[in-house]
Amino acid sequence: MFSYRHAFHAGNHADVLKHLTWLAILRYLGQKDTALQIVDTHAGAGQYRLDQDLARTSGESDAGILRLRAAAEAAARQGQHLPEAVTDYLDTVGHFNPDGQARVYPGSPWISQMLLRPQDKLKLFEVHPTDARLLSKQVEELGKGRQIDVLRRSGFEGLKGLLPPPSRRGAVLMDPSYELKTDYPAVLETLEDALKRFPTGTYAVWYPVIGRPEAHTLARKLKALGTRLQRPWLQAELNVGLQPEEGTSAKVAQGQHHAGMRASGMHLINPPFPLADQLRQALPWVLTALREPVGASWTVTEQSP
Numbered sequence: 001m002f003s004y005r006h007a008f009h010a011g012n013h014a015d016v017l018k019h020l021t022w023l024a025i026l027r028y029l030g031q032k033d034t035a036l037q038i039v040d041t042h043a044g045a046g047q048y049r050l051d052q053d054l055a056r057t058s059g060e061s062d063a064g065i066l067r068l069r070a071a072a073e074a075a076a077r078q079g080q081h082l083p084e085a086v087t088d089y090l091d092t093v094g095h096f097n098p099d100g101q102a103r104v105y106p107g108s109p110w111i112s113q114m115l116l117r118p119q120d121k122l123k124l125f126e127v128h129p130t131d132a133r134l135l136s137k138q139v140e141e142l143g144k145g146r147q148i149d150v151l152r153r154s155g156f157e158g159l160k161g162l163l164p165p166p167s168r169r170g171a172v173l174m175d176p177s178y179e180l181k182t183d184y185p186a187v188l189e190t191l192e193d194a195l196k197r198f199p200t201g202t203y204a205v206w207y208p209v210i211g212r213p214e215a216h217t218l219a220r221k222l223k224a225l226g227t228r229l230q231r232p233w234l235q236a237e238l239n240v241g242l243q244p245e246e247g248t249s250a251k252v253a254q255g256q257h258h259a260g261m262r263a264s265g266m267h268l269i270n271p272p273f274p275l276a277d278q279l280r281q282a283l284p285w286v287l288t289a290l291r292e293p294v295g296a297s298w299t300v301t302e303q304s305p
């Protein structure tokens with residue numbers, strides 16, 4: 001039985017990196033009229049309340065989206081311009097909060113559904129019984145029934161049957177909770193299989209940077225996979241750092257469910273070409289807003305075969 005619930009973590013620094021990047025990918029892909037198939041292999045509940053129990057228990061959004069919003073408001077008062085990807089991400093969160101408060105946080109399915117055009121399709125996999133039920137209910141309320149499917153089965157297994165998409169255009173977000181050690185090899189196996197079925201798709205994998213051997217090797221193996229299959233890749237990491245009293249030796253967190261996780265990454269295969277520059281402009285700004293005093297950093301590395 002899975003115990004991970006994304007509602008505890010919604011809007012944290014990892015979501016900021018993931019959702020800012022995912023949004024930039026979908027904006028780019030949406031510039032061409034051809035239909036897109038968007039797949040979220042690990043969808044979560046859809047959208048989250050930041051002012052209610054689960055999110056307040058952890059308070060992770062305080063040091064994530066809420067801190068970023070406050071920094072953006074301060075920058076606006078001083079007449080500063082924000083990087084385009086940051087503005088777009090904050091405006092998207094704002095779109096779900098028309099009263100100007102940040103009470104609602106859009107998870108990846110909600111960002112994706114916001115950008116759906118009539119010709120596009122969205123496939124959402126979720127196995128947690130409660131979150132799958134919440135997701136189905138929220139999707140039903142959207143009234144976009146024919147465009148969005150909620151699939152209550154493993155996204156690792158289900159992705160195969162969806163590739164290649166009929167229009168040969170599509171993007172896949174793979175965002176496991178890494179609650180199971182087997183998630184690490186499953187990401188690599190699923191991605192390799194998907195790339196064989198649909199080599200030109202855009203793939204985005206989120207991963208934690210934590211003190212587990214499997215996590216250390218995943219980022220490296222993802223790069224090696226792209227290189228071996230001769231696909232362009234891009235890897236972006238954001239490390240928000242530590243408080244001085246937390247000690248410089250504990251740069252990455254140990255333990256279940258990444259409690260205290262300070263860093264994470266997005267690995268992209270076949271990224272849109274402007275994305276590296278967009279992230280190189282956005283991440284320094286994000287880091288200035290979210291950083292703790294010790295050891296904060298960002299990186300963007302890429303390779304084209």
Ligand SMILES: C[S@@+](CC[C@H](N)C(=O)[O-])C[C@H]1O[C@@H](n2cnc3c(N)ncnc32)[C@H](O)[C@@H]1O
Pocket residue numbers: 002004005006018040041042043044045046106107108109125126127128131153154155156175176177
């Ligand atoms: C990190 S959360 C997803 C968050 C979401 N992508 C977002 O950005 O808003 C991971 C989700 O994957 C679900 N999950 C775990 N294993 C799964 C699997 N094999 N297939 C589909 N969903 C899975 C968990 O229940 C959890 O809701």
